[in-house]
Amino acid sequence: MLERRTVSNIPWGMVILVIGIAMFGLSSVYSATYSESGISSLFTKQFIWISLGIIVMFAALVPDYHTVGRYAYVLYVLSVFFLILVALVGKTGMGAQRWLPLGPFAFQPSELAKISLVLALARYFAEDPRGGGYELRDLAIPGAMIAVPLLLVLKQPDLGTALMLLFTSSLIILLAGIKFRSIMVLAVAGAVLASAVFLVPPVRHKIWTSLKPYQQKRIKAFLDPSSDPLGSGYHASQAKIAVGSGQTTGKGFRKGTQGQMAFLPERHTDFIFAVIAEERGFLGASFLIVVYVVFLFVGLETAKGAKDRLGVLMAGGIVSMLSLYVCINIGMSVGILPVVGVPLPLISYGGTSVITTFLAIGLLLNIRSRRFMLFY
């Protein structure tokens, strides 16, 4: 439990950094959702989510992270259960089933799946150390652990989250240590699979037709933005105009024409970075990137200072996950990555994403606060 020594070790600098990013995000959601009819209820909701998130973050400090590790599998099974439930009774949005109705709110189990998969993998590799790195056959069980939620999310279908699960898990496996030979085998297998998908017409056709129309559009639009001036090609090019037109110093708070005039879709969720870049300019946008880098490096420090495998893997896994979110979201907003629905941590609008992000950060703080403790 929480001891005085742990409390005194809470990295308050990191807490302030996190809350600072969240407040900056809140102001951006305010700007992105403001309309002539006044403050949007989305802003109010996001404010509530962030407040709840901060409570969750501190709550995640209370139990020793070893206790959290003990419940990692339970959490994992629970999130898989929710994913199955969403497939059966979920609410549909944008052509995919992603939400579970929860009173007046909707809960997105795929967000919970991300953090619980990180924790479950961290525990698995922590308890199964291999001196010289893992062989391929050692990865059978974690592979299955990854595959189950991955396939369920893919079925929704939510390509963005599925990719996030895949990339995050891959980073965790790399951290845990994998034999070089195994990497090579996986790489070759991946290459073969990819070429089968792209080069064998029947397979390609099968996969292409299994995608939802909006996903087909997004892929087409990434390859040829002019093919879809209304859909994601439109999103991407409007986002680029928003970012670029912000120039060095930005157009000013609530002055962004792209965001304010609703040229920019999804401006309070996936494309919030474009609103920020438009209104705060190169200086503001790059400052935000620097702040994120600082935050992620403090996370890495936490992993480095952790006293045992579980701590390192948990912290490393969480940092991997958050870095991927940040990179992919911003990469998409500035037009160097395809448009996949990935939120910007602490900034994008969205209840489940805000809460799970704070939960993840709470666990980082947890590990960091206990870095001087002796176990055994």
Place this chain on the structure above:
Amino acid sequence: MRQDSPASIQSRLPLLAIFILLFAVILFFRLWYLQVLKGSYYQELAESNRIRPIKIRPPRGIIYDRNGKPMVENELTFDISIVPEDASYLEESVRRIAPVVKMDQQDIIELIDAARPIRTKYEPIKIKEEASWAEVAVAEARQDDLPGVIVEPEHRRHYPYGGLASHQFGYIGKVTEDQKRKLAAEPGMLIGQSGLEKTFDKFLRGTAGRRMIQVNAAGRKVKDLGIEEPKPGTDLFLTLDLDVQRAAEEALGTRAGAIVALDPNSGEILALASHPAYDPNLFPRGISPADWDRLSNDPSHPLYNRAIQSVYPPGSTFKIVVALAGLNQGLIDPDEKVNCGGSLKSGRRSFRCWKRGGHGAVDFHRALVESCDVYFYTMGDRIGFDQIAQTARSLGLAKITGIDLADEKPGLIPTPAWKLEKTREPWFQGDSFINSIGQGFVLVSPIQAAQMMSVLANGGVFYKPQILKRTRNRETGEERIYPAQEKHRIKLNQDALDQVRSALIGVTTEAGGTAHGAATPLAVVAGKTGTAQVIAQKVPGRKLTESTEDHAWFVAYAPADKPTIAVAVIVEHGGHGGAAAAPIARKVIEEHLKHAGTKNGQ
């Protein structure tokens, strides 16, 4: 190195650090390129962002009757609108469009100024709704001269039968500020404000689409970039039968009143009429203040849905309740005769029977068939009004039925305790007398009366009065069926039920029966007339402008042996129930029975 030491993992952390740094540097340079190097280029693009999303309102769902005949539809019309941001010289555009739409320039300017504060940028402002073909053609052809002027297609709500069932459909209107927030509706949208249009607005509304057009720097449309089709609203199939509904309303004619017809085997409503009606076609264009004033201040209350919102003294139809209460309790012996000499005394007051000369000695059957007041004074007094009230409630009176329409009124069933509390006066024997024949305090809505007959017809089953049968998604063809909902059952004494039913048949068939006007060659009709005196409406201080003619009631079900329809008819100030209301019920029943064999709405 110990095997479970974290050091080996920590040795790989720098990989992650490099990944983060590398990506940050890439993003940094990308931002530098977009914002600093190409910043002014994108700035220009943003300023002349020439893509205008124009919202396309979705057509509302169509409302069909149970047999798939459209009762509420949409008509495609065109509006001429202006986007001030796109009009480089707004006054010039207004000056040119004014003669085309035959409007005053000043009026157009006022329209634009009034709309500005409540719109989002680039949202078109309508200047002429439902423009004629000639106007649309000119506006389209002279695009080059009319920067900022656009033609918007709109699906306008259309009620082909005018006032038919207008209270049930309700009307649509511009979304209010409050609704915008609560219902997530878009500004300017027309949404259901009453009736089914309101209850099922979620189904009917649909999802807006948009058309992307590219305009040049002067705001002229250069080309259409594409269209994202709106998703039409879900179609509703009601339980109403257009033919029965029409027969009902035609039979009621210009008289004020209400008709409810439902299927006692499912609670499905076959007809629901209220007169006077209004023309819902006044609303989809945005009703004019003058029309609205006229409708809402009309002393005949045309906006009022009398079938569910008006409560009336039930008159002699209430004798059914007294009969069931007495028979159930064994307080009425069907063979016992009561002598009706034309009136009955209570203290110094004398209470008259409607038949001046009296009915002579009548048993239960004759008393109900001939609607003898003295018999029911006697029995009502014997049973006591606490008991009668209990039976009335068990038959669904004084409670809303739960139909999917707003503002249903529960009516009133008095008890001695209620009277004491309300008027500070005790319950007199005279109260028992007059309330037993449905006068005094008793108030019943037409739908409650129909529900009561349905329960009598089916032997005690309460269904939710249902008006929506199924929905159909117009795009996917996906259907959802709303099956009958049994709410609860009451236990009715079979003997008592048989006695009452046989008397109700007598009402339309036997000599002395009060409703021969309801008899039809198509089936045996079981029913009861009611003639409710309007004296209660003589409120002191209010000028008596309305007629003091009695309200005419008729409640029935048919065919008597295997009922498929239960009906309640009330004609305000119609006079005698048997003369005014029973023939209307007959027409409704006949129209229903004519088709009953050939269609059942499946």
